[in-house]
Structures are given as structure tokens and as C-alpha cells.
Amino acid sequence: MKFHPILLVGLLALSCHAAPASAEDALIRKVIVRTGIVENVRTQMRRQMEATRSAHPELPLQTWKKVELEIQSTQMEDEMIQVWRKSFTVAELTEIDKFMSTETGKKFFQTSQVLVSRTAAVAALTGVRIYGVLQKEHPDKFPQDLKSEDQVRKVFESMKHGASAGGASR
Numbered sequence: 001m002k003f004h005p006i007l008l009v010g011l012l013a014l015s016c017h018a019a020p021a022s023a024e025d026a027l028i029r030k031v032i033v034r035t036g037i038v039e040n041v042r043t044q045m046r047r048q049m050e051a052t053r054s055a056h057p058e059l060p061l062q063t064w065k066k067v068e069l070e071i072q073s074t075q076m077e078d079e080m081i082q083v084w085r086k087s088f089t090v091a092e093l094t095e096i097d098k099f100m101s102t103e104t105g106k107k108f109f110q111t112s113q114v115l116v117s118r119t120a121a122v123a124a125l126t127g128v129r130i131y132g133v134l135q136k137e138h139p140d141k142f143p144q145d146l147k148s149e150d151q152v153r154k155v156f157e158s159m160k161h162g163a164s165a166g167g168a169s170r
Helices: 005-014 022-033 039-057 061-072 075-088 090-100 103-137 145-161
Strands: none
Touching: 022 039, 022 075, 022 090, 039 061, 039 075, 090 103
């Protein structure tokens, strides 16, 4: 059975237990909203929902309205707060909030997804080069697969030269 990302995110959300609201919760909510994490997750969920909807046109509109209500639910934010609570102290959250108020902080979080994607592409290309070394040294144990190497290189090049978020390009 193949899991769709929207379902996986939902299952992960169910594994968290919400605690009563507090000043710490309010600070975490402020930080996760300011970073755009909540809207980024919602955007990804909507993209997945539209892809799933296209694959299942027989499902009624009412189903998709219910899915959208779940995406908009504040329960997801409440559960994210619990995840952040386990990772950061109040002092750290205060520093993150302060950083997010600066232009550099805003730029960092606007470009962070692009940076993560490009960094992953660099890691994948490095993996291709490492596999190339293994292929040259031990061709009997590491078969050559030019198709996947070409695919990784194409993805890397498109990410390396693609448009960047926040206007940062190098």
C-alpha cells in the first residue's frame, strides 16, 4: 500500500498530544506562523489533495471540502506546537522570534526550503560521484546505471540554476 504525503502528515499529527495553551504555546505559535511553516505545510497538503483529487474524480466535492477543513484546522498548529515545545526552550524560542523579526531572519526562512532542496541535490550528486568511484574500482560489484546518474545530474542542474526564493542567487 502506497502512502500519500497528505495521509502521512495526518498520521504523524495524530501521534502528538495537545497540551493546554500557555505563554510558551503562544510564543511557539507566533514563531511557526512567522516562519511560514504552517502555510508551507498547508500549501503542500493542498497540492497533494489536488493531485489525489485529479486521480479520483469520482469522489464528491463534499469529500474535498472536508479535507480542506482538516487542512485549515488549528489542530495541526496545536500539534506542531507540541513538536516545537520538545525541541526548544523558551529562551531559544525568544531568540528565534527576535531573529525572525530581522530582515536576515525573514530572508533565511523565505529561502530555507530552496536551500534544503539544493543541499539535497548536492548530496545526491556527491552520492553519484561516490558510486562512480566504486564502479571504477569494483565494476563486478557495482553495475553502471547511467540513466539514474543522468537523472540526478539533470535534477541537480535544474536546482542549481533555478529561480531562488527571496531573490538570493549565487
